[in-house]
Amino acid sequence: MRLIAENLCGERGGRRVFSDIGFSLGAGEALVVTGANGAGKSTLLRVLAGLLPAASGRAIVEGGGEDFPTVASAAHYLGHLNAMKPVLSVAENLAFWRSFSGADAPIETALEAVGLCGIAHLPYGYLSTGQKRRAAIARLLVSRRPAWLLDEPTAGLDAESARQLSSLMVRHREEGGMIIAATHLPLGLERALELTMGGEDA
Amino acid sequence: MRALFLRELRLAARAGGGALTGVLFFLAVVATIPFALGPDLNMLARIGPAVLWIGALLASLLGLDRLFQADREDGSLDVLVLSSDRHMLALTVFVKCLAHWTASVLPLVLAAPVLGLVLNMEPVAIGATALTLLVGTPAIAFIGATGASVAVSLPRGGLLVSVLVLPLAIPVLIFGVSASYAAVNEPDPFLPPFLILAALTMFLAVIGPAAAALALRYSTD
Numbered sequence: 001m002r003l004i005a006e007n008l009c010g011e012r013g014g015r016r017v018f019s020d021i022g023f024s025l026g027a028g029e030a031l032v033v034t035g036a037n038g039a040g041k042s043t044l045l046r047v048l049a050g051l052l053p054a055a056s057g058r059a060i061v062e063g064g065g066e067d068f069p070t071v072a073s074a075a076h077y078l079g080h081l082n083a084m085k086p087v088l089s090v091a092e093n094l095a096f097w098r099s100f101s102g103a104d105a106p107i108e109t110a111l112e113a114v115g116l117c118g119i120a121h122l123p124y125g126y127l128s129t130g131q132k133r134r135a136a137i138a139r140l141l142v143s144r145r146p147a148w149l150l151d152e153p154t155a156g157l158d159a160e161s162a163r164q165l166s167s168l169m170v171r172h173r174e175e176g177g178m179i180i181a182a183t184h185l186p187l188g189l190e191r192a193l194e195l196t197m198g199g200e201d202a
Numbered sequence: 203m204r205a206l207f208l209r210e211l212r213l214a215a216r217a218g219g220g221a222l223t224g225v226l227f228f229l230a231v232v233a234t235i236p237f238a239l240g241p242d243l244n245m246l247a248r249i250g251p252a253v254l255w256i257g258a259l260l261a262s263l264l265g266l267d268r269l270f271q272a273d274r275e276d277g278s279l280d281v282l283v284l285s286s287d288r289h290m291l292a293l294t295v296f297v298k299c300l301a302h303w304t305a306s307v308l309p310l311v312l313a314a315p316v317l318g319l320v321l322n323m324e325p326v327a328i329g330a331t332a333l334t335l336l337v338g339t340p341a342i343a344f345i346g347a348t349g350a351s352v353a354v355s356l357p358r359g360g361l362l363v364s365v366l367v368l369p370l371a372i373p374v375l376i377f378g379v380s381a382s383y384a385a386v387n388e389p390d391p392f393l394p395p396f397l398i399l400a401a402l403t404m405f406l407a408v409i410g411p412a413a414a415a416l417a418l419r420y421s422t423d
Contacts, residue, residue: 051280051422073287081277087216088209097281099205102288 001064002026003071003147003178007057010043016055017043018197027146027176030169030192032183039198041182042080045149048180049077061147068146075147080155082136086125090116090135093124094142103143110141113168115161129156137165148172150181163188203289203297210301213272221309224261228310231257232317243322250323251331251382254314255375258335259342262307263367266346267353267360269302270418274354283422291415295347299411303343311335330385330392334399338378341403344410345370351414355421374402 002024009019017040025031033041046052048059050072061074068074084093094107111117114134119127124135133156140148148169154162166188169179181187214220235253236246273279282294314335318328349366353359377399384390 046422049280049284051283070287072284075284077280077284079277079280081275081280083277083281085209085213085276085278087213092209092212096205096209100289101285 001068001074001146002062003059003074003180004062005048005057005059008044008047008059009055009057010040010047010052011055012040012043019055020057021195021197022057023193023195025147025178025180025193027178028173030173030179030181030189031195032181032187032189032192033195033197034183035197041197042151044197045077045079045151045180045182049075049149051077064146071147074145075149076140076143076145077149077151078136078140078153079151082132083139084124084132084135087123089121090124090127090138091120093135094120094138097139098142101143105142105144107138107142110138113141113164114138115164130158130161133157134161134164137168141168146176147178147180150179150183152183153181154183154185154187203293206294206297207301210298211305214301214305220265220306224264224306225309225313227264228257228261228313229317231260232320236321247322247324247327250318250321251327251334252379253321254318254331255335255379255382257317258307258310258314258339259368259371259375261310262339262342263346263364265302265306266343266350266367267363269298269347269350270354270414271350271359274421279354279418280422283418286415286419291418292411295351295411295414295418296344296407299340299343299347302346303340307339307343311339324386327382327386331382334378334381334396337396337403338374338399341374341399341406341410342367342371344403344406345374346410347414348410348417351417351421354418374399374406377402 004024006022008021010017023031033044035041043052047054048071059071061068061071064074091107094110111120114137116131116134127135153165169189173179232253239245270279283291311332314332315328318331346367349363352366353362356362377395381392381395381399384392384395
């Protein structure tokens with residue numbers, strides 16, 4: 001399957017933040033979105049996911065079949081917020097997202113992959129910033145989606161965890177997944193397409 | 203969907219105080235009215251159903267503004283909205299309403315008979331009021347979801363939610379109270395207003411979540 005963006009324009013508060021962005025990602029490909037603060041990286045990801053309406057243009061999934069008819073259904077979206085409840089334990093949070101997305105991947109494997117095995121029983125609110133981010137990354141692993149939309153995925157992660165994340169991303173691509181990541185830091189994605197945003201006014 | 207229902211119940215239980223706040227507020231409203239009206243037992247018995255309904259209505263408005271706001275603040279709302287291809291968003295809202303009702307409004311319905319005793323109500327009137335509350339309060343939760351979804355992006359939306367929801371909840375109040383009265387006042391029939399109340403709840407169970415889903419879809423920026 002392919003994820004295709006055609007002439008995407010995005011607006012924030014009536015102001016055009018980017019225009020005419022187009023790309024096409026196939027299985028195993030990655031797109032790294034860079035640019036200054038306020039260049040529209042997060043807006044682009046939200047428009048792609050369908051959380052914000054595109055001012056013009058469209059983002060579609062080709063060949064997704066019945067399981068993944070739209071970008072939203074084919075993608076995991078990891079924004080600035082982690083989508084976890086502080087009063088529930090890490091395992092409970094993940095178990096909820098797993099059953100809500102209709103998957104049955106084991107939670108332990110996901111927690112192991114992000115190195116949180118020992119603290120799955122702790123309330124999510126007790127975790128440190130980096131651990132919270134890692135738990136949120138584990139959410140991407142408990143149910144399979146071909147595309148990952150990651151907004152500053154390494155925010156709050158230490159060097160070791162960032163390496164862990166990049167190996168997870170490599171594995172996701174080897175399994176035929178796609179990654180679109182907005183970032184300021186190098187993510188260790190090889191052979192990735194690059195999109196530099198900013199400086200454009202329409 | 204069952205996972206969502208259980209999660210919401212667990213959150214309500216862990217966060218603590220949701221149900222108790224409502225019940226205490228309900229108790230406060232109902233308990234102050236006899237002091238204001240004076241020791242006329244007959245009058246208290248006469249206005250009992252109306253007082254219980256007003257108390258329950260106001261108490262069930264508490265906490266409505268957090269229905270979606272908490273999910274928005276931690277980013278869960280984005281993921282819930284994005285899952286709308288798998289779980290229709292209106293259905294997600296419906297399940298959240300049901301969980302909210304079970305966790306914070308059902309305790310009010312259970313407390314109503316006890317508070318009915320405070321108001322010197324007859325057993326039949328107490329039973330009828332509790333029954334109408336049981337049938338009618340879900341409607342308030344469904345209207346409330348619509349209000350909460352409109353105000354979801356406002357940091358202090360609590361008052362706005364109440365102002366939006368109250369006028370829409372008036373028909374529920376009218377038929378709930380008139381059915382409760384009809385149970386004790388002989389010539390009036392109980393069934394017609396009660397059935398209209400049930401119809402209102404079912405109607406709003408469809409309209410409320412659908413409207414809320416629409417509002418949520420456009421609040422994700």
